[in-house]
Amino acid sequence: MALLSARRPRKPGRQGPAGPPGRAARLRSPGVLAVLLVVALLAALTAAVSFGSTSIPPQEVWSVVGRRIAGRAPRPGTDDLIVWQLRVPRALLAALVGAGLGVVGAGVQALVRNPLADPYLLGVSNGATLGAVAAIVLGAGGGGLLGLGLSGAAFAGALGSFLLVWLAARRGGGFSPLRLVLAGVAIGQFLSGLTSCLVLRAGDEQQTRGVLFWLMGSLGGATWDLLVVPSVVVPAGLVLLLARARALNALAAGDETAAALGVAVGRLRRELFLVTSLLTGVLVAVSGAIGFVGLMVPHVCRLLVGGDHRRLLPLSALTGAVLLVVVDLICRTAVDTQELPAGVVTSLLGAPALLLLLDRRLERP
Amino acid sequence: MTAKPPTPRAVKHVQAPGGHPARVEIRDLRVAYAGRDVVSGVRLLARDGEIVGLVGPNGSGKSSVLRCVYRHLRPSGGTVLLDGTELAALSPAESARRVAALPQERGGGSELSVRDVVAMGRVPHQRAFAAENTADRAAVDDALARTSLTALAGRRFDALSGGERQRVLLARAFAQRARVLVLDEPTNHLDLRHQTEVLALLRAERRTTLICLHDLNAAAALCDRLHVLHRGAVVASGAPREVLTPGLLAEVFGIRAVVVEHPLTGGPLIAMDHTAAPAHRERGRDGADRGAPA
Incomplete structure (x- = not known):
């Protein structure tokens, strides 16, 4: 957390009857926010494991988790099964995917220098969706395509679309933001056209439902095995981007400025494109394309702590993690009979939240 | 914008790094x-x-x-x-x-403060993950002082006037x-x-x-x-x-002007005739206007 406490001039506090001056500024201090978010994440994880079709009290949750972590034999009974085999991996997957989407969103926004960019702008998710849908529709019983499994097929699709966009967008060894976006959108559209063809060919309602669920994103497939890859890739992606945080700040100011500050702009863009695409591919492969998190989370964090990527990236990770754990809890518990897709909840909750924040933003000097 | 009045300060001159000639x-x-x-x-x-x-x-x-x-x-x-x-x-x-x-x-x-933007000038000196050190802080403070921006250090860069922003970018350099x-x-x-x-x-x-x-x-x-x-x-x-010289000014810039002695400084002063029609129409060899590159 040393990075978060990097020296930052204190903003002049808001004057007025609303509160003592400086209080708002203190609440926006990155260190305080980080601590609050870690606490919120622990609370959200606990709640996510407690609540569900069977409610398990938090102390029971932690005792089960404590036993497992300490390596002691689990108590016999269904609690251990529900907590350790079903809900903990699912809650952790939600946290990892949320963190990943927050980080990639901030990264892509810096890459194409556009605050409206999200992780799916560059076509990676369309490729992943095509891969997954192909596996569902063509593979036997929704199982595997060429023995890859659903996630494997999705990641293969993501890689394929990444390579296509790379080849289409590169010119003279560099990527201009505009070329990247245009190539990403064009190839993404093409791939989603192919996906639609496949969906129309889908044999039965069951398959169509499976496809639909994938399109809207869900954490329902969580298992301990599925956690392995994202639990390595998400932290690695965060560290790789953090190592370039200052260069990202310079890049946000413009290509000329970045060059004048000694940033190798072409190389930085290539690295960013590679890292964000691989990370997006992994996230979509394990959870489908959950919308809006990657767009909204970096925005919210920018409003809170400013545009310095040394603070923005870790806070986006934490905020994304908290958000998606809560969203998944809502998905599982809001409707009695049926689970909601995560993408539906992120859009329904996220859009008003973002508008509210933008509105408050205008009041600030 | 209530900019701080630009008082020339007696700032300790900071020797450029290395100190030896730059050519x-x-x-x-x-x-x-x-x-x-x-x-x-x-x-x-x-x-x-x-x-x-x-x-x-x-x-x-x-x-x-x-x-x-x-x-x-x-x-x-x-x-x-x-x-x-x-x-x-x-x-x-x-x-x-x-x-x-x-x-x-x-x-x-x-979404950066004035100080954040000026501190960006330290990027080529900093290693990944390293925090701002004393030399960085001194360089930023000094640059802010010399451009009379110290009072604006906590303000948001986007909220400044065009002229103030320009001074911030100069301070960054x-x-x-x-x-x-x-x-x-x-x-x-x-x-x-x-x-x-x-x-x-x-x-x-x-x-x-x-x-x-x-x-x-x-x-x-x-x-x-x-x-x-x-x-x-x-x-x-x-x-x-x-x-x-008047000849060069006409030839290159297409203006009618005389060069006189500046009454205050004694240096050259270009007095331009703003009412004159352009002296030359710049045309390339192919007859087309020589447009400015983007």
Whole structure:
């Protein structure tokens, strides 16, 4: 957390009857926010494991988790099964995917220098969706395509679309933001056209439902095995981007400025494109394309702590993690009979939240 | 905007790093955009502490020359030498430690405070993950003080006026603590008082400086030597008084003007006839207008 406490001039506090001056500024201090978010994440994880079709009290949750972590034999009974085999991996997957989407969103926004960019702008998710849908529709019983499994097929699709966009967008060894976006959108559209063809060919309602669920994103497939890859890739992606945080700040100011500050702009863009695409591919492969998190989370964090990527990236990770754990809890518990897709909840909750924040933003000097 | 009144401060002069002479030499520089040469065969030399101005009409290639020095553009031919070392042989960070720039682009990043933007000048000096150290803080504080921005340090960059933003970006270049300054139109958007202040600041800095200026009178007052660019080539070089002649002004800039002695400073003063029709219509060999490159 040393990075978060990097020296930052204190903003002049808001004057007025609303509160003592400086209080708002203190609440926006990155260190305080980080601590609050870690606490919120622990609370959200606990709640996510407690609540569900069977409610398990938090102390029971932690005792089960404590036993497992300490390596002691689990108590016999269904609690251990529900907590350790079903809900903990699912809650952790939600946290990892949320963190990943927050980080990639901030990264892509810096890459194409556009605050409206999200992780799916560059076509990676369309490729992943095509891969997954192909596996569902063509593979036997929704199982595997060429023995890859659903996630494997999705990641293969993501890689394929990444390579296509790379080849289409590169010119003279560099990527201009505009070329990247245009190539990403064009190839993404093409791939989603192919996906639609496949969906129309889908044999039965069951398959169509499976496809639909994938399109809207869900954490329902969580298992301990599925956690392995994202639990390595998400932290690695965060560290790789953090190592370039200052260069990202310079890049946000413009290509000329970045060059004048000694940033190798072409190389930085290539690295960013590679890292964000691989990370997006992994996230979509394990959870489908959950919308809006990657767009909204970096925005919210920018409003809170400013545009310095040394603070923005870790806070986006934490905020994304908290958000998606809560969203998944809502998905599982809001409707009695049926689970909601995560993408539906992120859009329904996220859009008003973002508008509210933008509105408050205008009041600030 | 209630800017702090620009009081010239007695600031401890900070010696440029290394302390030894910085000399920039440009040899036969050629820059091509989309197959067309916008700069061809430019040679110029800036010795230690010399302020060298590049002047010329829009599209004459001034900015392209500067962009090759702060490494936004890669020359299509020729070399830029820094103390005899080829710039291209240095790593990007290494050359940014030696050459600081105010680029033509005026972006400061999004959602950053004034201090954050100035602190960006320390990027070439900092390692990944390292926190801001004492030298960084000193350089930033000093740059803020010299541009009279200390009082604005906590303000949001986006919320400043155009002139204030420009001073922030100049402070960012100062915070870089390089021995060479490259400045593309540093007085654009500034009111007259701040224009004079910036020029005085640059004179006091006495770093090796390459500067583009549209205001010929400012260029004449500031620069030790001027290079006049026209259609991508240097057409005249020398002391301002020798270079800025009515004939050249008509030929290159297409204006009717006389050059008189400045009643206050004794330097050359260009008095331009704003009512005259343009003296020349610039046409290329193919008869088409020589448009300015983007």
